[in-house]
Amino acid sequence: MQEALKEASTAFEEDEVPVGAVIACNGRIIARGHNMTERLKDPTAHAEMIAITAATQALGGKYLENCTLYVTVEPCPMCAAALNWARISRIVYGCSDPKRGFSLFSPSLLHPKTEVSEGIRAGECGSLVSSFFRDKRK
DSSP: HHHHHHHHHHHTTTTOOOOOEEEEEEEEEEEEEEEHHHHTOOOOHHHHHHHHHHHHHEEEEEEEETEHHHHHHHHOOOHHHHHHHHOOSSSEEEOOOOTTGGGSSSOOOSSSTTTEETTHHHHHHHHHHHHHHHHHHO
């Protein structure tokens, strides 16, 4: 999660919503991403989507079985569906997103075999997002 937080900090510095993601496979990070929707002028350029693309390229295939996504904020429905299609084995996220998170949907948008761990360093992850939006409101 520390590496995902570094990615989120990079997004914050670039005036993007501070969400960061890394994908690990066999104990090593194979992909990184942070939100780039403003820079790319692309509403799909979420941290998870950037990381998924990098990971599939690193592995040479479209499936991320035996991989873990570490992301600072609960993935949105778009990202959850993409993670389903990629068959990610595990998702570890920091803070919940009660307005736009995938957990609002039933049945789950995730692949049935995907394991989920939540609340990892939630305070740090949530604080970064809160301070970003607090600064925007000033």
